Structures are given as C-alpha cells and as structure tokens.
Amino acid sequence: MLRVGLSGTGRIGRLCIRKALSLKSRDFELTVINTTCAIHTLAHLLQYDTVHGKWDADIKINKDQLIINGNRISIVSERDPSLIPWKEYGVELVIDSTGKFTDRLAMEKHLSSGARRVLLTSPGKDVDLTIVMGVNEDRYDPARHRLLSAASCTTNCLAPVLDIMDQAFGVKRGWMTAVHAYTNDQNHMDNPHKDLRRARSCTSSIIPTSTGVSKALIDVLPGLAPHIKGISVRVPTQDVSLLDLQLVLKSPVQVADVQKAIQAAITGELGAYVGYNELPLVSSDYIGNDKSAVVDGLSIMTQEDQVKLLAWYDNEWAYASRVIDVTRLIAEAEQRQLKGGEQCVTKMA
Structure with missing residues (x-):
C-alpha cells in the first residue's frame, strides 16, 4: 500500500x-x-x-x-x-x-x-x-x-471536453472563458494585490483576470493548446464554476450532432469524469458534483462551423x-x- x-x-x-x-x-x-x-x-x-x-x-x-x-x-x-x-x-x-x-x-x-x-x-x-x-x-x-x-480545476474541465470535440469534429481554434468562483488569491475587501483587478473585493464585483489554463493545457493536449486562448472572470460565488467554450471546427455541425457526440463519448470510461445534463440547473446545484465537467446540453449553440457550449464544474470538490x-x-x-x-x-x- x-x-x-x-x-x-x-x-x-x-x-x-x-x-x-x-x-x-x-x-x-x-x-x-x-x-x-x-x-x-x-x-x-x-x-x-x-x-x-x-x-x-x-x-x-x-x-x-x-x-x-x-x-x-x-x-x-x-x-x-x-x-x-x-x-x-x-x-x-x-x-x-x-x-x-x-x-x-x-x-x-x-x-x-x-x-x-x-x-x-x-x-x-x-x-x-x-x-x-x-x-x-x-x-x-x-x-x-x-x-x-x-x-488545474479549469484544465480538468476544459481538456476532456476539448478532446471529445476534436475527436468528433476536429478543432481548428477556440476561445474559453472560465466564469470562476472567487478563491483565496483574491481580497474580500479592497487591498493591495499585484493584479489590480484582484485587489478589489471579490464579493462585490465581477472581476476579469488571467488564467493559467494554457500553461497546463500545453502539457496535456500539445497539438491543440496553441490554438486555444483563454481568460477568467471571477464572480461573487463561493464554489462551482462554468466553462464557456467557443470553437471553430473543421466542418459545419448542428446542435444535435454535438449533443450526440458528447453523449456517445461518455458512455465508456470517460463517463467517470464528464457528464451531460439537459435539466435547467444553476451553479449551486453542482456543489458536491465530482465530475470534471458537466456539459449543459440546453446551452449548446452552433452556426455553420462554430459551436458554443457551457460546462459546469465544482472547482473544489471535483x-x-x-x-x-x-x-x-x-x-x-x-x-x-x-x-x-x-x-x-x-x-x-
């Protein structure tokens, strides 16, 4: 042992x-x-x-x-x-x-x-x-x-979802926003911080900031990492975050195509880490959920070769x-x- x-x-x-x-x-x-x-x-x-x-x-x-x-x-x-x-x-x-x-x-x-x-x-x-x-x-x-x-918690959410999309449709490039619960690296009241936005009260504002997801992603999906750009937006909640992912694919897709691809991918071992849900849930419903990512099936949008999807993750427990x-x-x-x-x-x- x-x-x-x-x-x-x-x-x-x-x-x-x-x-x-x-x-x-x-x-x-x-x-x-x-x-x-x-x-x-x-x-x-x-x-x-x-x-x-x-x-x-x-x-x-x-x-x-x-x-x-x-x-x-x-x-x-x-x-x-x-x-x-x-x-x-x-x-x-x-x-x-x-x-x-x-x-x-x-x-x-x-x-x-x-x-x-x-x-x-x-x-x-x-x-x-x-x-x-x-x-x-x-x-x-x-x-x-x-x-x-x-x-990181965000990389654990992003990487499997990105991998599913790449294997199913081929990903050319993309952008992600981590709508992230506040963390210990922020101030509860305005106080000095090297990041002037993080210097502001995390309980009172929506705070755009950087994310380290690109650094970790290049070690995990080196072929895709250079084509994915990201930012984080810290919000005044204690736990559970939301990945907002926009991708340009190698061919046009419909919403149903994306839904089917994700559902098919998680029928095997990947289902231990990625979920899919079409219930109208909110962030607090995912507190204690141990999936790295739960794709919000109701929020998937497509336009020709572009897709936008949301994935929930408990950035602490998961x-x-x-x-x-x-x-x-x-x-x-x-x-x-x-x-x-x-x-x-x-x-x-």
Whole structure:
C-alpha cells in the first residue's frame, strides 16, 4: 500500500483529505499531514465546511495525531519542504497543495527529505508529467515520472471536453472563458494585490483576470493548446464554476450532432469524469458534483462551423476528486511494479 503525505491544508488540501479518507482505499493510505494550521483548528475545519457541509466522520485528536474514522495521521509543521520528515514516516508520495512550491527545484525539496514522488494540486513548471484523468493518464510511467501535476480545476474541465470535440469534429481554434468562483488569491475587501483587478473585493464585483489554463493545457493536449486562448472572470460565488467554450471546427455541425457526440463519448470510461445534463440547473446545484465537467446540453449553440457550449464544474470538490484519482493511479502502478518484481524473483528461484 502506497504511503501518502499531504502538505498544505487550504481549501483543496482539506477536501483531498475528506475524499481520501472517504474512499477507504486499499491502494494507498494517508499517513502524514504537514500544515501550519493548529491541530485543533484543522480538525474543526475538516469537520465543518460552509460550502460542503458537515463531514460525517469521527475525528479525534491524540497529541500530534489526528484520528479520523480510526485512521491515525501524524501532524507535522514545517514551512520548508526540505525539512519535512517524509523519510521518517516512510512517505512515498507527497501531495503538495500549498500552491507555493510549483517549480521543479522547489518540488525536488520533497525528494531530498525522503519522498519518492510529488503531485502538485496546481499547474507546475518543468514537471515530468501533467495528468488530466480521462485524457492522458495512460502516459504515466513510474520509471520516468517523479514530479507530477494534476493541472488545474479549469484544465480538468476544459481538456476532456476539448478532446471529445476534436475527436468528433476536429478543432481548428477556440476561445474559453472560465466564469470562476472567487478563491483565496483574491481580497474580500479592497487591498493591495499585484493584479489590480484582484485587489478589489471579490464579493462585490465581477472581476476579469488571467488564467493559467494554457500553461497546463500545453502539457496535456500539445497539438491543440496553441490554438486555444483563454481568460477568467471571477464572480461573487463561493464554489462551482462554468466553462464557456467557443470553437471553430473543421466542418459545419448542428446542435444535435454535438449533443450526440458528447453523449456517445461518455458512455465508456470517460463517463467517470464528464457528464451531460439537459435539466435547467444553476451553479449551486453542482456543489458536491465530482465530475470534471458537466456539459449543459440546453446551452449548446452552433452556426455553420462554430459551436458554443457551457460546462459546469465544482472547482473544489471535483478537482480534489481528480487529485485523489491521480493518487490511486500512482498507487496502482506501484502495485503492478511490485507484483512484477515478485514474479521475477519467483522465476529466478
């Protein structure tokens, strides 16, 4: 069983903890959490969440351990990744959800302190592989990939939908707008920020800003990424975002063609990550939905070779779910390697 450590207990970090411990996985176990948060505060914020509600889990504190549903998790507090005692706890994979250590040099600090692999919960710079489940997870090679990224919540929504459209019709170029719930990187009241628009109150305005989706998309769909431009518009809601995607295709299409192509694509394994819905729902209806993208069938529009579609995504819970899916992918690959090694030893004997 893969031993996993998690560093960073913000919104995504805490939801990754919820998701990991709700799975009762036999492939991996969360054994250590590195956090600058006081242990009593962490326990409370794990149990109670304004957006996602109370977690029905038994949470106890025993000195420097959290005991969650009987699982003992050691708590450490280091700001420098090179000082986190991963080796002491036998941690093999680190999920870094701090949002601070996103380049190769910073990620390697986790390796120097004993971990074998690092998985970022954000786009990374010069990583070995960026994984979007349902699109390119088959590229993961444990022999070559140690520094990994789970891309971003928006990339996890965009990439599978874009891939479906490209395989069905061929995509020439496109534009996307992420109508995104506000995040920790914004100010609740007007205060200094390097992005002057993000300096303004996130609860009072609709705020156009940049998005890092292009950086992550080029690692996932390199053939399409240069032809897709994007922007983000932050809106005064706490959770659930909306992808507005406009594409120029290689041939004319009708709305029914697009609907059928998406529905056909998600009948198989991709259906674990992409949904399709024709109910007249709104953003709050998708809180807690674990799909990377749910295409809004009522909003699809076409004009000759152009198509516009909307896709919903819970930018917190769905993304945390994908991070844990990538964790399971890594754990399963480790198990296959281990079994392969045991078989070789048996044959030699």
